[in-house]
Amino acid sequence: MIGAFARVLAVIVMALASVFLLSPLVIIALSSLSPTPVFDLPIGGASLRWYAAVGSLDGFWPALLLSLEIALLSTAISLVIGTLAGIAIVRRIVPGAGVLAAATTSPLMMPGLVLGIALLQYFRSLGLTQTWTSLLLAHLVVTLPFVARTMVAGLSRFDFTLIDAARMLGCGFASSIWRVMVPALAPAYLTAALFAFLASMDNYPVSIFLTDARAKTLPIKMLQYIEESPDPSIAALSTFILIATLLLLFVADRAIGLHRLAGLEA
Amino acid sequence: MSRALEDGAALPRLAFRAPQLSAGVLLALPAAIVLLALYAIPLARLMASSFVGPSGLSFQAYGRILGDAYGRSLVWNSVRLGALTTMIALAVGYPAAFGLAFARGALRSLFLASLFLPLAASVIVKSFAWSTLMRSHGVVNEALMSLHLTSAPIRLLFTQVSLISGSVNIFLPFMILPIYSVIAQIDPRLTEAAATLGASPVRAFLRVVLPLSLPGVVAGVSLVFSLSVSAYVVPTLLMGESYPTLATTIARAFLLLRDPALGSAAGAILMALGLAVVVASHRFGEKSAGQ
Numbered sequence: 001m002i003g004a005f006a007r008v009l010a011v012i013v014m015a016l017a018s019v020f021l022l023s024p025l026v027i028i029a030l031s032s033l034s035p036t037p038v039f040d041l042p043i044g045g046a047s048l049r050w051y052a053a054v055g056s057l058d059g060f061w062p063a064l065l066l067s068l069e070i071a072l073l074s075t076a077i078s079l080v081i082g083t084l085a086g087i088a089i090v091r092r093i094v095p096g097a098g099v100l101a102a103a104t105t106s107p108l109m110m111p112g113l114v115l116g117i118a119l120l121q122y123f124r125s126l127g128l129t130q131t132w133t134s135l136l137l138a139h140l141v142v143t144l145p146f147v148a149r150t151m152v153a154g155l156s157r158f159d160f161t162l163i164d165a166a167r168m169l170g171c172g173f174a175s176s177i178w179r180v181m182v183p184a185l186a187p188a189y190l191t192a193a194l195f196a197f198l199a200s201m202d203n204y205p206v207s208i209f210l211t212d213a214r215a216k217t218l219p220i221k222m223l224q225y226i227e228e229s230p231d232p233s234i235a236a237l238s239t240f241i242l243i244a245t246l247l248l249l250f251v252a253d254r255a256i257g258l259h260r261l262a263g264l265e266a
Numbered sequence: 267m268s269r270a271l272e273d274g275a276a277l278p279r280l281a282f283r284a285p286q287l288s289a290g291v292l293l294a295l296p297a298a299i300v301l302l303a304l305y306a307i308p309l310a311r312l313m314a315s316s317f318v319g320p321s322g323l324s325f326q327a328y329g330r331i332l333g334d335a336y337g338r339s340l341v342w343n344s345v346r347l348g349a350l351t352t353m354i355a356l357a358v359g360y361p362a363a364f365g366l367a368f369a370r371g372a373l374r375s376l377f378l379a380s381l382f383l384p385l386a387a388s389v390i391v392k393s394f395a396w397s398t399l400m401r402s403h404g405v406v407n408e409a410l411m412s413l414h415l416t417s418a419p420i421r422l423l424f425t426q427v428s429l430i431s432g433s434v435n436i437f438l439p440f441m442i443l444p445i446y447s448v449i450a451q452i453d454p455r456l457t458e459a460a461a462t463l464g465a466s467p468v469r470a471f472l473r474v475v476l477p478l479s480l481p482g483v484v485a486g487v488s489l490v491f492s493l494s495v496s497a498y499v500v501p502t503l504l505m506g507e508s509y510p511t512l513a514t515t516i517a518r519a520f521l522l523l524r525d526p527a528l529g530s531a532a533g534a535i536l537m538a539l540g541l542a543v544v545v546a547s548h549r550f551g552e553k554s555a556g557q
Contacts, residue, residue, distance in 0.1 A: 003467040007368050014365025014442075017358055018380035021438060024395040025387055027405070031398070040398050041405070085297035093290030100294055103301050109488060109544050111496030113516045114312070114533040115305070121315065121526070122308035141304050144297065153447075195385075202388050205498050205513075209520065223390045223499065230394060238391045245386035249379050258378035262366075263447045 025242060032235035039230045050236040057233055059221060066132075067218040071200035074139035075147075075193055082147030082192070083155075083185075089148075090155040104148035107141050112205030115141060120209040131215040138206050143196035150195065153264045154188025190252060191261045309537075316530035327531035341535060344511040348495030348539070351433040352441075355490050358434070359441035360483065366446050381439040389436055393503040396435060400428040400504075429504045437494050441486040448482030449475070477554060484551035491547075492540040512536045 031039050035047040054060070082104070088094040089101045107115065116138070123134045158181065166176035204219040211220055222234060252258060319326045331337035366377050384392065399405050402419040410416045422428050452475060460470035494500075498513040510518075512532045519529030 006467070006471075007364075010361045010365035011368055011373075012365070013358065014362040014369065014377055017362040017365075017438065017442070018377055020435060021380045021384050023399070024392045024435060025384060027395040027399060028387060028391055031395070039394065040401075081296040081300060084293040088290040088293040091290070094294040095291075100298065103306075104297055107301075107305055109492040109540055110305075110309075111492070111513065111516075111533065111536045111540060113496065113498055113513055114537055115309070117516065117520055117526075117529055117533060118308035118312035119304065120520070122311060125311075137304055140300050144300060148297070194382075198385050202385075204390065205496075205517075208517070219388055219390055222388060226390060226394050226503070234391055234394075238387050241386055242383065245383060246379070249382055253375050253379075258375055258382065259450070262378055262381070262443055263450050 028235045029239045031232050032239045034232045037231045039232050050232040053233040054236050063216050063218045063221040067201055070135050070139050071197050074143045074200050075196045078143040078147040083151050086151035086155045105145045108145040116206040116209035134210045139200045142203050143200050146196040147192040150188055150192035150264050154185050158184055187256045187260045188264055191264045312530050316534045327527040340512050340515050344495050348491045350430050351494035352491040354434045355438050355441040363442050363445035367449050389499045393500050396432040432504045433494050433500050437490045440489045444485035445482035449479050452478050480551050480554050484547045487547045488544040491543045496536050
């Protein structure tokens with residue numbers, strides 16, 4: 001009796017939390033339809049003018065492109081080196097596996113601004129002044145902990161004897177990795193890539209120290225824009241991204257199940 | 267590589283057992299190099315630079331922060347933001363994670379989407395949207411007035427109510443997801459066994475489920491505290507200049523004041539705060555698990 005009551009209560013708390021979490025997104029989506037140049041709920045009519053305005057936003061497309069380049073590349077590199085390190089950590093075939101595991105996830109706890117200024121001073125002392133290269137290197141540190149954390153969780157649930165079994169049944173080493181290990185780890189890869197990519201795309205505190213007036217990433221451009229002229233075109237741009245993410249989540253739920261992705265977020 | 271190993275095998279046996287380790291070391295090497303070259307060394311040098319004064323070794327920058335009332339208020343503002351966000355997120359997130367674990371089918375997918383989807387919207391845009399909710403004629407005030415809970419709009423924006431609620435809104439998924447991923451793995455037969463052995467539901471929860479869920483709580487608390495104590499965008503957009511924190515001071519010191527010693531010292535204090543809570547929560551988790 002108490003158990004059933006507690007269950008219902010817990011589900012209600014989660015439902016309220018969902019409403020709370022989604023409320024700013026609803027505001028963003030509704031504000032994007034505002035007929036006036038004020039970022040607020042549309043009162044007295046809706047308009048799509050801010051969707052048309054997204055295309056002509058000054059300097060947004062270069063910023064979006066730069067953010068996408070940095071996020072995709074840093075996520076791809078982190079997926080490779082994070083998985084390799086994850087295998088070494090989970091199989092304990094490297095000295096100090098525990099320390100390495102703690103070290104790879106510790107940048108998650110590091111204040112972004114601190115990492116940003118540390119890298120700024122370091123790159124300057126090395127004479128590295130190229131914005132693109134320093135952003136990519138910095139975002140490796142931003143994305144690697146998300147990949148390492150999820151891949152260690154995913155790999156520790158992977159039965160490595162399956163590879164031996166596949167090889168005993170006549171599979172080559174490469175094809176046993178490709179046909180046994182990669183499919184089993186697909187949910188972990190998807191989760192790791194999603195979180196790492198979003199962390200890089202939305203990073204403000206590290207990037208702010210490494211960009212200059214000519215090359216800005218999307219979050220830096222957005223904060224500047226919101227502080228100068230907060231019109232609903234930002235809301236329209238965000239609504240685009242939200243709809244794309246919603247479609248992605250729907251496909252991921254159908255293909256793998258969102259609960260399996262969330263289960264790796266240890 | 268294999269050539270070198272064969273040569274090594276031909277040599278008299280050395281005390282150094284490199285060949286046995288090499289596969290694992292090679293796998294871990296790229297990540298280790300990234301962490302050392304782009305993380306450990308830059309941070310160590312930053313920490314070192316916070317002790318540099320006009321004439322060599324100096325604790326002047328720390329003195330400027332910890333020595334006067336304004337400096338201490340920066341530390342206190344950061345700690346208050348981190349602590350209140352973490353406590354509220356834990357109080358809501360712990361039962362919510364169980365609600366998520368109990369839900370099935372479409373409801374579970376909906377709950378999970380509400381945790382994942384906000385991560386796709388920029389913190390900047392979400393904070394701004396939150397600030398429009400809190401305006402004097404925003405949704406919250408209109409709702410309060412239509413319910414006749416207040417006759418005139420209450421000032422919410424640029425108060426701690428909007429700051430803390432906005433911060434909880436942004437960091438709550440980082441509390442719920444780690445707790446959920448741990449409790450989803452708890453074998454339901456354990457609570458059934460406890461019930462069979464005569465434990466009441468409350469006792470079964472306190473003695474079986476709660477201790478098993480602690481690793482998730484430790485992970486969530488560490489993550490939410492270290493994210494919220496050092497948040498920059500959230501206090502900037504929801505409080506502005508009236509709530510200076512260590513994080514906003516770091517940005518000001520480097521981008522406006524050109525005072526790297528001050529910024530580095532603020533960074534070192536912020537790092538120490540985050541580290542203290544991470545270590546303390548892990549200790550607490552280990553101690554409770556050991557009992």
